[in-house]
């Protein structure tokens with residue numbers, strides 16, 4: 001008979017037989033709100049012409065008002081995704097061909113593709129080892145006369161080093177945009193993330209902490225940036241006269257508008273956000289406590305004065321201390337029925353778009369529009385810290401959300417212990 005502690009990967013019984021589930025926080029409130037919109041019959045309130053309807057319908061405006069109030073900002077622009085929000089935000093800075101945006105390679109691809117869409121190019125700074133956000137020193141080293149903006153990503157639910165990045169942006173006359181898609185209501189040194197940059201962008205896609213299927217919001221205190229972002233959202237060129245704007249730069253718009261149905265759901269979800277975050281924090285805290293006594297699997301860093309909202313639970317992995325290569329550890333965890341992933345996403349610059357420098361059309365635009373085109377680097381090895389984490393030293397899980405329970409967190413930690421206790425058998429199997 002096999003020992004109960006035998007690893008599932010080696011023929012034993014998995015420690016967990018409950019499949020992982022994403023949280024479903026859509027309830028009666030959202031259902032009622034959507035029915036209310038259907039009853040009103042106005043599924044979108046937008047019209048692309050000067051006047052009130054340029055700004056959207058009742059629910060869209062209410063969502064924007066709630067964001068302004070909660071985040072203490074003057075303006076909010078609701079859009080149909082954070083990708084659209086990033087496009088509006090970056091467009092508002094007046095960026096264009098020949099310009100550069102310094103950003104993180106450790107994020108979802110949209111953070112940097114919006115630069116390409118506007119004819120600019122992303123320049124990738126390396127990340128730092130606590131927050132996995134862009135390293136201020138690397139940002140500073142990458143500034144050139146062509147740099148126009150920095151896009152910082154508050155990745156996994158924790159702030160990047162935003163105050164330092166703010167200081168760098170101010171010193172060099174650059175815009176700072178926060179990609180806050182993963183960190184609604186995170187705090188950096190006492191301030192809510194999304195409000196430290198000139199513009200902050202939130203996502204409400206299906207897998208975010210609060211969601212409405214697809215959606216997002218841009219927040220800013222700057223009147224001009226707000227107007228430009230709103231023009232990008234709603235066919236800007238069609239309203240310029242009514243708008244009274246003399247500056248046409250990047251005012252050509254798209255249809256990036258949020259529907260009333262999405263806004264109605266987002267409003268209800270936003271009301272629940274404190275609870276949704278608190279639930280994750282309690283579960284994550286249990287994992288933190290469990291990991292405290294495990295050598296080589298390290299709980300997420302939380303900076304002094306910061307609040308982590310745990311969109312993802314990112315652990316550092318030290319193979320020298322566990323005695324197991326990360327990917328073997330991950331394989332054994334998965335066999336135990338425990339949700340984990342080795343790494344997050346490959347560094348953005350390794351995607352074919354950057355490797356082959358083909359983005360808009362087939363002649364190399366917008367890379368060719370950059371005056372130092374030949375010197376732009378997207379080579380493997382460009383951001384060694386990022387590559388190290390992706391290839392060997394980072395693991396993520398999303399188990400710290402309902403309907404998973406505190407007992408599930410304990411089982412998760414027990415699973416980690418079980419795998420590490422079977423190190424020699426695993427190494428023998430892999431040999």
Ligand SMILES: Cc1ncc(COP(=O)(O)O)c(C=O)c1O
Pocket residue numbers: 081082083084107108110111153179181182202203204205214215216
């Ligand atoms: C960091 C980050 N930025 C941007 C996005 C894009 O968000 P959306 O799906 O709302 O366009 C995502 C979504 O996964 C993200 O995680």
